[in-house]
Each structure stands twice: as structure tokens, then as C-alpha cells.
Amino acid sequence: MIKDIMKYTEEISKKLNELLIKNYDAEKGYLNAVDNVDNDRLKMFFKRRASERSEFAKELRTEILQYGQIPEDSGSFKGAMHRNWMTLKSTFSSNNEEAILEEAIRGEEASLETYDELMKENDLPPTIDSLLMKHRNAIQAAINTEKVHEELVS
DSSP states (O other): OHHHHHHHHHHHHHHHHHHHHHHHHHHHHHHHHHHTOOOHHHHHHHHHHHHHHHHHHHHHHHHHHHTTOOOOOSOOHHHHHHHHHHHHHHHHTTSOHHHHHHHHHHHHHHHHHHHHHHHTOTTOOHHHHHHHHHHHHHHHHHHHHHHHHHHHHO
């Protein structure tokens, strides 16, 4: 019985850590985007997204700690590759804001998929379930807003 509970908490923590890493990656990606756009409204938008992702990471860290597990402390290799690609792309397109925005949307849609996958699990505690739903809805709202911004810059 206790072994099952321990395995369960480890499983949940592992999945929350995957989300945590994605949020670190998104935050860094947005901070990178801030440096690669000139449009003040876009800069502010990216700063707000980075701040939101930082907040998500804090909330996930708290949940992981409550399960007695160790939260990850930085972004992933895959995320670093994505950020490097964004840096490269923005350098070559001489701060092409539309390209940077498209990349941000792509990253958010990938995050959404990760949240959706985790939320399909029926055995999540209600606190985690509601936290994930809150994050997911905010990411979806950001995607919708980014698409509006994309219309404005194109």
C-alpha cells in the first residue's frame, strides 16, 4: 500500500517536472523574444508571457515539493535547441517580428498539447487538476492573443 502511494507520488511529480521544464523553456523563449523585437506592444506582450510562465513554474514547484519530490531547476535540452533556433531565425530575419510571433505560437501550442495529455489522466488530485486547467486556459488565451498580434504585424 505505502509502496503504491510512493510510486504514485513519484509518477505525478515526474509529470509535473516535465511541465515545469516546459514552463522554464517558455519563459526563456519569451525573454529571448523580448530582445529580438522593436515593437513596444510586442515587447510588453512577451514580457507578460514570460512573467506568467515564471509564475506557472513557481506553482508547479510548490506542488512537486508538497509531494516530497525534488523539482527540476532549469530548462531542457530540447527547449535550448528551440531557443537557439529562435535566436538564429530572428538574427537571419533581421528582427522579423512575424517570424518570432509564429515561433511563439508554435511553442505555446506544444505546451498546450503537454497540458492536455496530462489532464487526460483520471488519477490526478483535484488541486493539481485545477492548477493545470488554470495554466491551460491562460496558455490558450495567450495563443488567441498571439494570433491577433500576428494579424496586426503581417
